[in-house]
Amino acid sequence: MKIIISGKNIDVTDGLRGAVQDKIGKLERYFTPETEVQVTLSVEKDRQKIEVTIPVKGNIIRSEQVSSDMYVSIDLVEEVIERQLKKYKNKLVDQKQASSYFKQEYIEKEYMDDEEVRIIRTKKFDIKPMYPEDACVQMELLGHNFFVFNNAETEQVNVVYKRKGNTYGLIEPEV
Numbered sequence: 001m002k003i004i005i006s007g008k009n010i011d012v013t014d015g016l017r018g019a020v021q022d023k024i025g026k027l028e029r030y031f032t033p034e035t036e037v038q039v040t041l042s043v044e045k046d047r048q049k050i051e052v053t054i055p056v057k058g059n060i061i062r063s064e065q066v067s068s069d070m071y072v073s074i075d076l077v078e079e080v081i082e083r084q085l086k087k088y089k090n091k092l093v094d095q096k097q098a099s100s101y102f103k104q105e106y107i108e109k110e111y112m113d114d115e116e117v118r119i120i121r122t123k124k125f126d127i128k129p130m131y132p133e134d135a136c137v138q139m140e141l142l143g144h145n146f147f148v149f150n151n152a153e154t155e156q157v158n159v160v161y162k163r164k165g166n167t168y169g170l171i172e173p174e175v
Contacts (some may be wrong), residue, residue: 001028001035008042010070016041019071023078024052030085041070050077061085127157135160136168 003024005012020039027037031054038053048070054061061084065076129152130138139147139160146161151172159171 001025001031001033001037003037003039005039005041008040010041010043012041016070016074019074020050023074026078027054027081027085030082043070048073050074052077052081054081129155132158132160132170 040051042049047066049066050073051064063077063080065073067073127150129150135147135149148159151158161169163169
């Protein structure tokens, strides 16, 4: 497993680098040696944030943890990713192409689903053509943090969503 560590507004010291490699290195038992793990450490005021992204074919395993201490954030992120891997193992491995990223022992071991994913409600609604800015306004009026709409410019289904810092994001399908 290759761990790529970068820093934003922070100098990645040997101590931090060692802590990241120790904690994230524990995930090595799940992945093949070629798997790349992107780790970004950042500081904003008193928020110490770590973001870990592991791209595996067709999926992205990701966790972001924030605390007042970077070492606490590092500890938390490893636990969250391990929990995600155990919870979604069957779904990840069922997509056979993704299984080449995982070690055979991980694929063969059975993990109990702590919480099974269950859809408890289905909504149906008309998707009206509108511009992304109008979709953001509609989302705000509804009090939601995302909104599905038909983009009037591209004539494709898109999603707008609320981001941190009172900004918006747009998800559009790749053509």
